[in-house]
Amino acid sequence: MNFSPINPFFHQDRQTVPWAPEPPLPFRRGGRSNRPRTPMAPPPPPLPLLLLPLLLLAAFSAAEEFPRDGKVIDLDDSNFEAALSSIDFLFVDFYAPWCGHCKRLAPELDEAAPVLAGLSEPIMVAKVNADKYRKLGSKYGVDGFPTLMLFIHGVPIEYTGSRKADLLVRNLKKFVAPDVSTLESDSAIKSFVENAGTSFPMFIGFGVNDSLIAEYGGKYKKRAWFAVAKDFSEDWMATYDFNKIPALVAVHPKYNEQSVFYGPFEGRFLEDFIRQSLLPLTVPINTETLKLLDDDDRKVVLAILEDDSDANSTHLVKVLRSAAHANRDLVFGYVGVKQWEEFVETFDVSKSSQLPKLLVWDRNEEYELVEGSEKLEEGDQSSQLSQFLEGYRAGRTIKKKVSGPSFMGFMHSLVSMNSLYILMFVVALLGVMMYFAGQDDTPQPRRVHDE
Numbered sequence: 001m002n003f004s005p006i007n008p009f010f011h012q013d014r015q016t017v018p019w020a021p022e023p024p025l026p027f028r029r030g031g032r033s034n035r036p037r038t039p040m041a042p043p044p045p046p047l048p049l050l051l052l053p054l055l056l057l058a059a060f061s062a063a064e065e066f067p068r069d070g071k072v073i074d075l076d077d078s079n080f081e082a083a084l085s086s087i088d089f090l091f092v093d094f095y096a097p098w099c100g101h102c103k104r105l106a107p108e109l110d111e112a113a114p115v116l117a118g119l120s121e122p123i124m125v126a127k128v129n130a131d132k133y134r135k136l137g138s139k140y141g142v143d144g145f146p147t148l149m150l151f152i153h154g155v156p157i158e159y160t161g162s163r164k165a166d167l168l169v170r171n172l173k174k175f176v177a178p179d180v181s182t183l184e185s186d187s188a189i190k191s192f193v194e195n196a197g198t199s200f201p202m203f204i205g206f207g208v209n210d211s212l213i214a215e216y217g218g219k220y221k222k223r224a225w226f227a228v229a230k231d232f233s234e235d236w237m238a239t240y241d242f243n244k245i246p247a248l249v250a251v252h253p254k255y256n257e258q259s260v261f262y263g264p265f266e267g268r269f270l271e272d273f274i275r276q277s278l279l280p281l282t283v284p285i286n287t288e289t290l291k292l293l294d295d296d297d298r299k300v301v302l303a304i305l306e307d308d309s310d311a312n313s314t315h316l317v318k319v320l321r322s323a324a325h326a327n328r329d330l331v332f333g334y335v336g337v338k339q340w341e342e343f344v345e346t347f348d349v350s351k352s353s354q355l356p357k358l359l360v361w362d363r364n365e366e367y368e369l370v371e372g373s374e375k376l377e378e379g380d381q382s383s384q385l386s387q388f389l390e391g392y393r394a395g396r397t398i399k400k401k402v403s404g405p406s407f408m409g410f411m412h413s414l415v416s417m418n419s420l421y422i423l424m425f426v427v428a429l430l431g432v433m434m435y436f437a438g439q440d441d442t443p444q445p446r447r448v449h450d451e
Contacts, residue, residue: 066124070114073126077136080128089123089176090151091116091159096131099145111165121176123150150175170199174225179217180210181227189229189236196225198253201278204229206236207245212265216274223278223295250277257281259325272328281324282317284308285335285343293331293363300331301389302367303376304349304357308336316356319381327389330360346402358388360397368397 066073066083075083075092083090093109095102109125116123130137130145140149140156148159150172161171183189189204196202202225205213210228217226229236240249240258248261250273257280261273279296283289293300303320305313317334324332337344337351344350347367349357356376361367370391376384391397 068117068122068124070117072109072113073124075126075128077133080136083124083126084151084154087124087151088153089121091123091125091172092149092151093125093127094130094137094140094142094145094147094149095127096145097129098131102146105146105163108163108165108168112168115165115169116172119173119176123172123176152176170197171222174200174222177221177225179221179226180214181225182210183227183229184231186233186236189227189232192225192227193251193253196253200224201280202227202251202253203248203274203277204240204251205246205248206232206240206242208248208265209246212270213248213274216271220274220278224274248273250274252280255280255282257321276328279331281332282320283331283333285333286340289333296331296363298329298331300333300361300363301327301392302347302359302361303332303334304344304347304353304355304359305334305336306351306355307338308334309339313356316376316381319385322382323385323389348400348403358385360392365402366399367402368392368399371396371398 066086072093073083093102093105095105106127109127113125116125128136130142130147137147140147141158148163149156150159151157152175157175159171162168181192183192183204192204193202200223203213203216205228208228213226213228220226237243240251240260242249242260242262244262246263246265248265248270249258250261251258259277259281261270261277263269275296276298279289279292283293283300285302301320301323303316305316307313308317313334313336320332320334324330335344337349337353337355341351347357347359347361349355354375357374358376359367359369359374370388373384373388373391
């Protein structure tokens with residue numbers, strides 16, 4: 001059977017054309033046809049010509065170079081996509097020229113940019129006038145200023161952490177770090193510990209299969225460093241005080257605390273240890289740690305002191321730390337009246353109260369006092385704390401309500417008064433503009449993102 005060759009530039013689907021007989025040959029005169037000539041279609045352009053626009057586009061994109069010297073890059077709707085394509089880690093400030101918070105943020109970004117650009121995984125800092133290029137801002141859900149986003153290989157993650165230069169660098173380093181680092185030598189372990197710094201806890205698995213903690217390395221990446229040591233000397237066993245493997249060591253450099261988990265490494269045991277070790281064994285209650293408590297569902301054994309920095313308080317903190325080792329289902333915290341009087345007043349404590357005072361706080365609106373153990377006397381405070389915990393677990397408690405704002409109230413109160421004044425001014429300004437605008441459909445300035 002013979003097949004007719006197929007013209008690659010023309011193909012007719014016979015199934016869609018009804019059958020019809022061939023028309024008769026046209027009448028010829030003088031050997032010439034009287035059928036009007038149909039002009040032949042021009043031949044298809046050669047393949048290189050078809051690819052020429054794509055090649056020109058690729059060349060244009062490659063020619064779009066962005067500075068990597070640590071300066072903040074100006075982007076707009078003409079080069080934003082090119083920046084995403086050529087920069088693996090891009091931190092973008094979507095700002096408005098009239099925004100006061102944006103103006104205060106600018107010098108912080110200028111300070112952080114060269115440090116971020118010098119990381120082993122460089123992060124470039126850029127800014128977009130999203131009030132001018134509103135379509136670009138809307139594409140990424142920008143509804144207020146400033147809006148900060150980290151683009152990791154083109155995928156955006158909104159950043160809501162601190163805007164101070166040093167804290168900005170600290171937090172962004174966590175975003176670009178691997179979920180779990182693999183350490184092949186003593187020198188690699190030392191380098192990992194030094195680079196991690198003191199701001200976040202570290203979890204280092206010695207002789208632990210990395211597949212066991214890979215899930216939690218991703219889940220808790222924003223709150224801790226994770227690593228697996230494949231090869232190490234006994235010196236590290238002495239440093240972190242463990243005597244067998246596998247062992248997972250939790251280290252809080254900022255608080256000079258560490259603890260060891262020997263297993264079991266299945267079920268919820270491992271995650272419970274990691275989750276409970278995200279906080280130090282004894283937590284100084286302040287604006288920063290109060291936010292961390294929001295992610296923890298445990299109740300807080302709270303010691304209220306006169307001054308949490310004096311010698312007597314230092315001794316009590318050591319007693320609390322010993323109790324915390326044996327009671328991991330509770331958070332042990334302490335706060336001084338001198339350090340945060342407004343906070344302790346919600347528990348009916350003032351400078352004239354007899355201190356130290358112990359209570360169990362649910363992190364919200366209620367707390368419990370243990371009958372006969374409301375305060376610690378001088379002497380054996382370890383035994384007094386043990387009696388307090390026994391009474392609490394036995395249910396010999398008196399439940400009370402906090403007399404001031406709840407936990408969420410304290411979270412809201414962390415906004416400074418200056419920020420509140422600015423926000424009130426912006427709201428008033430928007431009200432005046434809406435009043436004078438009447439039925440005008442002109443879009444109004446969007447809201448300001450407070451610190």
